[in-house]
Amino acid sequence: MATLGIVIAIVVYLAGLLIMGATFAKENHTVGDYYLGGRKLGPFVTAMSAEASDMSSWLLMGLPGIAYASGICDVFWTALGLGIGTYMNWLIVAKRLRRYSEKNNSVTIPDFFEHRFRDKSHALLLISSLIIVVFFIPYVGSGFAACGKLFSSLFGLDYTVAMIASAAVIIGYTATGGFMAASVTDFVQSIIMTIALIAVVCFGLSSVGGIDVVSNFATSIDGYISLLATHDFATGSRVSYGGIITIISTMAWGLGYFGMPHILLRFMAIEDPEKIKLSRRISTVWVFIAMGVAIFIGVMAHTMVNVGVLDELADSERAIVIIAQTLAEHSFAASLLAGVILAGILACTMSTCDSQMLAASSSVSENILHETLGIELSEHMQMVMARIVLIVIAAIGIIIARDPNSSVFGIVSFAWAGFGAAFGPIMLLALFWKRANRYGAIVGMLGGGIMIFLWKFMIKPLGGIFGIYELLPGFIVGLLLCVVVSLLTPAPEKEIVEEFESI
Structure with a gap:
């Protein structure tokens, strides 16, 4: 009975996604509609779809898992950096990018870079498109892997079958409905994530006897509730977090937002730029609350283990999964709610995968095949090509995800750093510094x-101060290179400066 309720909830959820994809397929008349929704997103959909596509399964699995394993220190500084990054991205990038991209008729992020710097050589377009493909395809694969692992562990299915089935659903509604389908389903999925967080907290607190029990137990563990230390459960001792350098490195996750194509595309697609302030408030409040609740769930799970509600967790990242399965044992209604919680984990992953597939697809079909290689197609054939490329990219992602032991969160961390360092500095300078030119943009990007690869695989293993998150040095290098090279090369043409000043 418990499993039946979970199955019903998840099947209804997946069917709903496919129906929405088919519904929005009728509204895709041009490639601009398919990749940017005709710039018709309302403020609520813009805000919540941006944050849903941002969070991935890291919200409901990664954050609670780290909090459970070592305390709140690491996740607090990470969440604070991400929260500040979210707010600053909406505050300083969103409106200006929306206006700029419409003025120079940009549909994708590579389009924007090329049009902003008037790069007739297409070098900037090609480089940025390849960066998107290089980092997004493994990212998509990691999302398929996360879905496969969840279905496999829940229902005892073969991992490969489970992974391909979940991937087929994501491909189905994204390939048919395009950007609007991805955005609206992401909005719906953000609501499901919210319900999942609330349901887990309510069940957990009722099962242990209230928030005071959680607070008393957590504070009794040395270093567990601290912003400067963590707890090592193997030795039972307090461990120093590493000081200001480690904190800055951890908070540097927030810099990644300025270069995330799937989030920046939401800014370009909002219907009314004047509604961005409302979207900013909605998204910032939701992000801080959602991450705070996710961290609390990790802490609460330890109390649930201590009082005997849960067995000791072999894999801390499965805390919410185990809590949902425990809830499902109470009644059929409880199993339906547990199914919604598990659908929330799927929603985190799917809402990221669909946006990433679209971004990667647009880079290949529009920016590489059409604009760089000059392959001319009719409007109808461009739409067909867009869907074919998306399916091919998804197929490569499935091949990457065929290994169930692949590191999902390791791939996410590396790809996040890659986009943040390659695109983030160039995006900020493109929007706020009129002296930036195409030479600086190319070299900085x-x-x-490149610094992400060098730091990750050659410098970081040295340890010590070099052990910081690769996004921080990569971002600094990209920023400095763009500024220095721009100053050493000819200033932008009058036309470029005039367009910049008009924005």
């Missing part, structure tokens, strides 16, 4: 992206 390449330098930031």
Whole structure:
């Protein structure tokens, strides 16, 4: 009976996604509609779809898992950096990018870079498109893997079958409905995530006897509730977090927002730029509350283990999954609610995958095949090509995800750093510094992206101060290179400066 309720809830959820995809397929008349929704997103859909596509399964699995394993210190500084990054991205990038991209008729992020710097060589377009493909395809694969692992562990299915089935649903509604389907389903999925967080907290607190029990138990563990230390459960001792350098490195996750294509596209697609302030408030409040609740769930799970509601967790990242399965044992109604909680975990992953597939697809079909290679197609054939490319990209993601032991969160962390370092500095300078030119943009983009690989695989293993998150040095290098090279090369043409000043 418990499993039946979970199955019903998840099947209804997946069917709803496919229906929405088919519904929005009728509204895709041009490639601009397919990739940017005709710039018709309302403020609520813009805000919540942006944050849903941002969070991935990291929200409901990663954050509670880290909090459960070592305390709140690491996740607090990470969440604070992400929260500040979210707010600043909406505050300083969203409106200006929306106006700029409409003025120079940009549909994708590579389009924007090329049009902003008037790069007739297409070098900037090609480089930025390849960066999106290089980092997004493994990212998509990691999302498919996360869905496969969840279905496999819940229902005892073969991992490969479960992974391909979940991938087929994501491909189905994204390929048919395009950007609007992805955005509206992401909005719905953000609501499901919210319900999941609330349901888990309510069940957990009722099962242990209230928030005072959680607070007393957590504070009794040395270093567990601290902003400067963590707790090592193997030794039972308090461990120093590492000081200001480690904190800055952890908070640097927030810098990644300025370069995330799937989030920046939401800014370009909002219908009314004057409604961005409302979207900013909605998204910022939701992000801070959602991450705070997710961290609390990790802490609460320890109390649930201590009082015997849960068995000791072998995998801390499955805390919410185990809590949902425990809830499902109470009644059929409870199992339906547990199914909604588990659908929330799927929603985190799917809402990220669909946006990433669209961004990668647009880079290949529009920016590489059509604009760089000059392949001319009719409007209808461009739509067909867009869907074919999306399916091919998804198929490569499935191949990458075929190994159930692949590191989902390791891939997410690396891809986040890659986009943040390659695109983030260039996006900020493109919007706020009129002296930036195409030479600086090209060198800065390449330098930031290359530094991610160098720091991750050659410098970071040295340890010590070099152990910081690769996004921070990559972002700094990309920023400095763009500024220095722009100053050493000819100033932008009058036409570029006039467009910049008009924005």
